[in-house]
Amino acid sequence: MSNFWITVRHTVSQRIQSKAFLWSTVIMMLLVIGMVNANNIMSAFSNDESGESPSTIAVVDNTNSDDAMAEMLEAYEEGTYDYQHYTDGNREDALEAARNEAYDFVLTLNGDAANLEVEFFGGGSDHMAGQEVNQDVQRIKKSVVTNQLDLNEEELAMINAPVSFTAESLIEGEEVRTEETDRQAYWMVYGLVFVIYLIVITLGSIIATEVATEKSSRVMEIIVSSVNPIVQMFGKLVGIGIVGLINLASLVIAGIIGFMISGDDMLQSILSGVTDVSLLLYAFFFIVLGYFVYGGIAAMLGALVSRAEEVNQAIQPLVFLAMIAFFIAIFGLNTPDSTFIQILSYIPFFTPQLLFLRIGMGTVPIWEVxxxxxxxxxxxxxxxxxxxxxxxxxxxxxxxxxxKNGIKQALTMSEKEN
Incomplete structure (x- = not known):
């Protein structure tokens, strides 16, 4: 047992003390912090200054309504655009003025409030602008129509009063998923499925490469003479697993630092219990089990090659298996309860990602879990x-x-050693 812990300590210390590990960890932490603060970084380098005036929209009002809708839009202060009632000509004149950069957009209103026809002219890249302007016009139209119907405040309150809607499960005690919890679970599952895939592939490759490197340098012969190969294998598995946990912890710390720098309230949401902690526990559990499934095979494949250059060829089938599981999980996010996903979740190579997907996005009976x-x-x-x-x-x-021949020969040699 002492040899096992010696192997674990040696593997961990050798990895975490290497410059490659330290630099890769630092770079990954900086990338995570940068990704969390991407919006702030882009804003800092963009030409848009916080104090810059909002985009202007020339409003050409051709409506038959007694209410001046263009003037109401001009007085509208809740939107992000500066509406200006255009009175210097018709639509063509307003368009020409916009082309000469006097305005950013042009909006024409035709018909009456009940049957309003709106045209919006803007740049091809401003695909979101039209949606926001449409919402602003809808609010003004609603105000005009309610004025024309001469509705009092009580009648307006009755119209705008929200419906009291509650969702209950047919099965007593079962939780009903809401849109908010479903959306939250979607992104958590998406992110954690990717993490499971990344950790399994990365650590599996490290195990196979380390074993093959020791063989190619003939260090393995010295190690085998003093440490049982089986003890050595599991020591490496546990040691590299600990290194992976250290790496994962560093990324979590980087994410927390990033959220603290950005001022985003997502971290507060996680800490306040909005995030489903059980999903995080399931993710950690499946990462560990998936690592031992793929890691054991990776160590075996690493032992079958004689040179480190052959590792990629040896572990290619393992990589394909993990990739297939990952892509099935990604495509199955919208159909977690399909029979196809349910059946594949019983296959050990797919279980870490697909069962986690089913638990996060659907309802799985506890007996089946x-x-x-x-x-x-x-x-x-x-x-x-x-x-x-x-x-x-x-x-x-x-x-x-x-x-094929390598496995046969290795099993034969193993039996002879016994």
Missing amino acids: ILIIGILILSAVLINILAARIYKGGVLMYGKFSF
Whole structure:
């Protein structure tokens, strides 16, 4: 057991003390802080100053309404645009003035308040401007129509009063998902599915590369003479897993620092309990189990190659499996309860991402969660037992990489060692 912890400590210290790890961690933390503050950074480098006057809109009023809608828009202060009643000509004159940069946009009003026809002229890149102007015109139209109908304040309050709407589940005690919680769960699942994929792939590649590097430098022969290969394999798995947790913790810290710098209230929402903490716990649990499923195979594949240059070729099938699981999870975000997703979530290589997707975006019976997690744990144990046997024989093999023949030869050598 002492050899196991010696291997763990050696693996962790070797990784965290390397300049590559330190620089990559610092760069990733800076990137996370930068991404969180992307809006502030873009605003700092943009030409738009906070004190700059709002965009101007020339309003050509051709309505038959007794209420001057253009003047009402001009007096409207709740929007982000400066509406100006254009009285120096018709629509063509206003358009010409806008082309000469006297105005940013042109708005024409035709018909009457009940049957209002509106034309909006703006730049091709201002696709959001039309939507906001449309909302402003709708509010003015509502005000004009209610004035024409001579509605008093009580009648207006009755019209605008919200409906008292509550959603309840058919099953007693079951929580009903709202639009807000569904949207929150969507982005959490999206982000955490990506994190699971990234960690599994990155750490798996590190394990395979480290084993192959030690073999190619003949260091492995010295290590094997003093440490049991199986102990060595699991020591490396745990050690690199700890390094991964340190890396993940550094990114979380970077995210917290980024939110504190940006002044965003998202961090406060997370800390105040709006974020579903159970989802974060599930994510951590699936990251650990997924790591041992993929990591055990990665260590085995790393032991089958003789040179570090062959690692990418060896772990390519493993990478494809993780990529398939990731893309299925991304496409399944909108259909988490489909039969296809349900069936694939029982396959251990897909379970960490797909079961997490189902839990986060749908409703999974507790018995099914326990069953699938049980299958995943059992699979992780069996995969690592097989991987350890192949690893034991593979670390002493040298020659051209062959997946099928290499496994046979490694198992044979492992049995001879016994």
